[in-house]
Amino acid sequence: MKTIKLIIADDHELFRNGLKELLKKYKDVNIVALVSNGEALFSQLKKHPNTDIVLLDITMPKMDGFQVLKQLKSLKLAIKPIIISMHDEGNYIAKCAKKGAYSYLLKNTDQEELIKAIRMVSLGKKYFGPKISEKMINYMSEQTISENILSKKEKEVLGLISEGLTTKEIATKLFVSTRTIETHRANVIKKLEVKNTAELIKKASEINLI
Amino acid sequence: MKTIKLIIADDHELFRNGLKELLKKYKDVNIVALVSNGEALFSQLKKHPNTDIVLLDITMPKMDGFQVLKQLKSLKLAIKPIIISMHDEGNYIAKCAKKGAYSYLLKNTDQEELIKAIRMVSLGKKYFGPKISEKMINYMSEQTISENILSKKEKEVLGLISEGLTTKEIATKLFVSTRTIETHRANVIKKLEVKNTAELIKKASEINLI
DNA sequence: CAAAAACTCCGTATTTATACGGATGTATTT
């Protein structure tokens, strides 16, 4: 039986080592390296080019999980990333799926699901549990509201509004007339479906627009 | 040699079990239970009343770490809580210290520091590493600005503003004059040291006031 | 290339927010 070679990438040392201990008992799994950030992962990948899977955390210093996924995709490496994250927001899940993750597990997953995901992914199949899939679907519907819908200028204006600048100040700063800024503001308020600036800033802050 | 009896409370199963595996090698540590939330912790404490230490995560369902600390304090149990969190914000650290935590560790702590903390705490000593202490001190200076300084009414008004209500609407809702609300708004703006409502909502959102 | 989206600008009227400076009763804390 061929063993599954995997690397664990997580900046939490306790989690990383704990995971290693957990996986020891599975004889078909062979942990080739533990790393604490994306950069370290890539240098390990040079030493172990035939690694099958990387268990990847999203939040890491230097180079986070998203960047890693992007890089892996562009390099067309054979390694299959499984995301292990504590974030169950559709936001994150969708992003990872789009960027080529083979699986997305929460950190409160049980061991059975973890090993199941590892084995499925090692066979080239993708694994997304029912809860995760649901989150992603729910997310898609509201997704349209946030990132995509604001133009660059609108985002810029929104940012300046949130810093306490008035319409006039923003106009001066951006070398346009106040009317332009008023229009932008009005459009952003309409797009985010809020009543006024106060609610706008709250909503923008909730969906990480500022 | 007397063993240190401890319970692990963390809603991330992988982390919980991983931690258990990690601690196995230390013969002076005896894990009596693993739980995934605060409620479960207290029912386990009834079964194991002479537990020495609980390794406690902050973010948990049903009853989070903060609530647990509060409860432990009011019940005056002998068990000593060690917080293991991924949050390194002074906010969290200070809160835990105030609520009676014996130690605060980040999830990226190494094993040596973990066991060191466990052993020190088991002797009744508190352990806060240098980084953690520093964070807490930095936090204290800005702490005054946030929670303590807003009155109940001011917090209430702030909340309503953030929901997009106008001064007039808030006045009607709270059965007071618009002037009162205007004053509240003005005072909150002054207290949080911002220029206007937009920046106010942003800051309030940043420091979790809304 | 053509269509769609984004960016820019204009006017007017109304509503809100902000900046002043002051005052009083109540509750809490020392």
Add this chain to the structure above:
DNA sequence: AAATACATCCGTATAAATACGGAGTTTTTG
């Protein structure tokens, strides 16, 4: 008992935001 902080209210004036409705110029994209 005295001091402090809080909630409440008042007036005036200015600045800013919001609601209408319209239109020309780029830029992006299919």
